Amino acid sequence: MRYFVFFLLVTALSVIPFFAFPQQKDYAYVSLDTVYIKHDTLDWSLVFYIPHNCRVSFVDKRPDSNDTKTALSVACAFTAQNLTSVVGDYVCSGNLVENTADKETGYCYISPSELIIKSLSDSSDFYKKLAQEHKASYFQQMLLLKDGDTVECTVFRKQKPTFRRCLAIYNNRGVVIESVDRLTFEDFANAVKSVGIKDAIYLDMGTWSDGFVRLKNGDLFSIGHLKYNTKHQTNWLTYIYQEPSKVRTTAIRNSNKRRPKRR
Secondary structure, eight states: OHHHHHHHHHHHHHHHHHHHSOOOOOOOEEEEEEEEEEETTEEEEEEEEEEESEEEEEESSOOOTTOTTEEEEEEOSOBOTTSSSBSSOEEETTEEEOOTTOOOSEEEEEETTEEEEEETTSSHHHHHHHHHHTTOEEEEEOEEEETTEEOOOOSOSSOOOBOOEEEEEETTEEEEEEESSOBOHHHHHHHHHHTTOOOEEEOOOGGGOOEEEEOTTSOEEEEOSOOTTGGGOOOEEEEEEOOGGGOOTTOOOOTTSOOOOOO
């Protein structure tokens, strides 16, 4: 009898810690990876912001940095000269806002299962409508890389070196890449290309570079260099926590794949 009681006691003690100290849950965070590149006589350094357990989206309301479900937030499309509207057409959660006065060279379509970066002349209207139908995201920006080739910048009058940032498809996922030093648009495009990236779209930077990132240890810190136009920002790219069961392992499609058939 005493051996039976002893067995029950040992069993109970082995089970209690399992319930008292449950396994740590998945959460939203970003890992950082700095890549140093030597190209002829030029030295480039890039920071990769790689979100985990997150879903990316385009939003036109300022994200709350106190929300622990948000792992990353950066400026996205350009803000118009009136400082109140977004340059180019965009779709937030299926809602279309059109700006026919200004257009860009590329666009990005984002849904739970796809992230597509293409030229504005390539199926743009199709994906704009698809974003409306599926309550997804769509925004216009300057293309940085298309199918592994750099895209000429025709927006900036002068190729003045400054800090740069982009959204890129890297290892079959969407990551944000930022230059450590001031680069021209062309040098930044070549630096991103040098690490093997095929498709990338520019993100607003310059004096609109304010953003924040949440690390694995829970620390939150602001990123960006020139932030004096922060109060005028009109749109953001955000990475929000998504339950692992809802995160698809094949979430990103390269831009050179065939577009889905219209249903």
